[in-house]
Amino acid sequence: MSIANPLADSASTDPEDRILVARARSGDRAGLEVREVVPTALETIKTLDERCAAVYREHPFLEAPDLTSMLRRLLASEELR
Numbered sequence: 001m002s003i004a005n006p007l008a009d010s011a012s013t014d015p016e017d018r019i020l021v022a023r024a025r026s027g028d029r030a031g032l033e034v035r036e037v038v039p040t041a042l043e044t045i046k047t048l049d050e051r052c053a054a055v056y057r058e059h060p061f062l063e064a065p066d067l068t069s070m071l072r073r074l075l076a077s078e079e080l081r
């Protein structure tokens with residue numbers, strides 16, 4: 001495995017290579033523990049979720065189309081005979 005490009009041969013079966021690939025993928029989070037990263041990620045998700053919910057709640061209810069009449073016209077059409 002190449003240290004310069006650890007992902008070039010990520011199909012390697014050597015466990016030490018897999019550790020190097022995992023380290024290369026962790027990037028700027030190297031040395032951090034999961035418990036240090038999770039609260040920040042959770043707050044980001046909650047904030048985005050709240051903003052999406054607010055946008056959704058601002059939309060009006062839309063009138064549903066009359067699917068029954070559309071289906072009846074389709075069934076009566078020459079295309080289905």
